[in-house]
Amino acid sequence: MAIPARVSLFITCIVDQFFPQVGIAMVEVLERCGLQVGFPEGQTCCGQPAFNTGYRKEARRVARGWLEAFHGSEAIVAPSGSCVAFVRQQFPELFHDSPAELDEATRLAARTWELTEFLVSVLGREDVGAVYEGAIGYHESCHLLRELRISRQPRALLKNVRGLELRELDLAQECCGFGGTFSVKFPELSAAMADEKLRSAARAGAETLVACDMSCLMHLDGRARRLGLPLRCLHIAQILAGTSAGTAGRAGA
């Protein structure tokens, strides 16, 4: 696809309400890449929570709002693999019996990108001039990895961050146990899975855990704090936004 001049932020409800600093970091990174950034204010949520809990009618209502909000967007970029995967893989299922909406969903899905995928695969930028001092571990969130098959892009970006030391987790590709409503329907099991990931981060000597999905990180961070672990969790946008030592994750941190 041609390189777009303008991008619409698909900010995801979790980032909007709980982690605005991630959205702000994303704006910084995209503008540094010379893009005009917009935020369609009609957006709320993509509908995934309802869909994954079995409420397809409700999910469809919300997804319809998403289609309307992004109707005029040239390129749509989100700080989440999971929400992008939902738009790309599940919207067709959701609108399978409504041809007009299915067409619109297919059209918009083809211009919706996860942040690191957009930077590397669309813009061709593996270096966004970021600086970060510290040893980080990278958690490969499941929908990013196994729905969107994105693994190379975030690693390429991290490799080009000055001062950053990437410590490989032996369980980098294991699920962290968040799983949406799974995390509240099975809180103990979900936490047991998080503990595997946290132990893997500790074995790797990572001071900070980085991922492309705030939902996984919210869960891992919440678990780490419950256990009193010193581990810090940052979205990759926060790392990429840092331009001098100590500025990463500054906004709102």
Added chain:
Amino acid sequence: MKTVLDERIETALEDARLQAVLEQLAFRFATARNQAAADLPNWEELRTQAHAIKRHTIENLSTYLQQLEARVRERGGTVYWADDAAQACSYVVELARARGVKLAVKSKSMVTEEIELNHALGRAGIEAVETDLGEYIIQLAGEKPSHIVAPAVHKSRAQIADLFEKKLGLPHTEDVAKLTATARAVLRQKFLAAGMGITGANFAIAESGSIVLMENEGNIRFSSSAPKIHVAVVGVEKVIPRMADLAVFLPLLARSATGQKLGSYVSILSGARRPGEPDGPEVFHLVLLDNGRTRMLADPVAQPEGSPRRPTLRRQTLYCIRCGACLNVCPVYRKIGGHAYPWVYSGPIGAILTPQMLGFPMAPKLPFASSLCGACRDVCPVKIPIPEMLLLLRSLETESMPGGRWLERTGFRLWAWAMRQPWLYRLGGRAARFIPARLLAAAGPLAWWRKTRELPVFPGESFRDWWRERRAPPAGMTTGRRP
């Protein structure tokens, strides 16, 4: 509120010994499988072919089953169609009675676990002995298999030593060679004395009327050839059209299950002993079992070929070749083990099989016990889209119980309504910032979240408020208003 599943998960998580066993097993199997898959340059092509063959066969199941039946009969075998577990069990019991069988040897078979054949035989006074070592161990312990391929995987060496001491009188030893030799000596006598051998089948070949069995211990070959009667109990979905299809399925099954290139023994059995043949059973009976399988075939969601929707989602459950690879990579199975699942089929495949075969009330919450990580779909040798199927089952379950979970349903209805009013969403987000977190987390999802984790710190303002206050949108960028 608390289901049996919740209780079993709790028990499993607290069982430190089980946790250690599961961690070891799963990684050992998963690593072996990954290595074996990587060794075959055409692995992905094989998976695609296997999926296509299965799809073709299941879409034409009645044709291939009738062909199978005709070929088996031509070779002098008997075919019995069992609608359900009860019919299958009584057929085998009656057959044993009529032939005066007092002892039957069995190979490991998930389908006979499914129909609880051993109990049926036992009730009729017929001793059924499991001859697969793992299955023999759990039979001695009076348990059910906890893994499709490795039934006794939840047992430690020490537990097995205790069991052999108690049940077989073997002086306590954890020496694997001694334990195995003891089982072997006991089982050898059973093989020689048994009047009936009962097996399952990995595949049934329609064009030749053969059944195919892969194994590592030789016990299946012994069970199917030494006794005078051989009975194979086979789910109807096990049929494949041609002998040549084995070239696709055998390597996929062996490598996916145990990481082997092939099982140590592969038997292709085409009926009973014929005149002039030195060994083999005198009679061969094939029990073709439905037991809920054709309900999946009659998938009401099935779509005609060429439909934009992926066709026959539920039918794809019938593609499974029971390799167990999805269990080994499943982060949920690796934490809770096979016994936490409501039925004999565990792991991701169990989570989609059980509700469809037994009905949702028999497997409460099961389709929800997944983080939807997708690891199962990536290893499945026949490419069953298990996560998509779990999602479908979740929606079918919620639809099937309009009265149940009314609170959750109402919550999602309200949520969907609010999400369609961006102004309300914005105001709601602002208002929530003034409510103390403790109050918010007093009940409901946030309380469940806080059982094991801290809540995120609510920031002073949302992204959208930051955007509206600090960023005047450039002209033409107020996109997204309704066109």
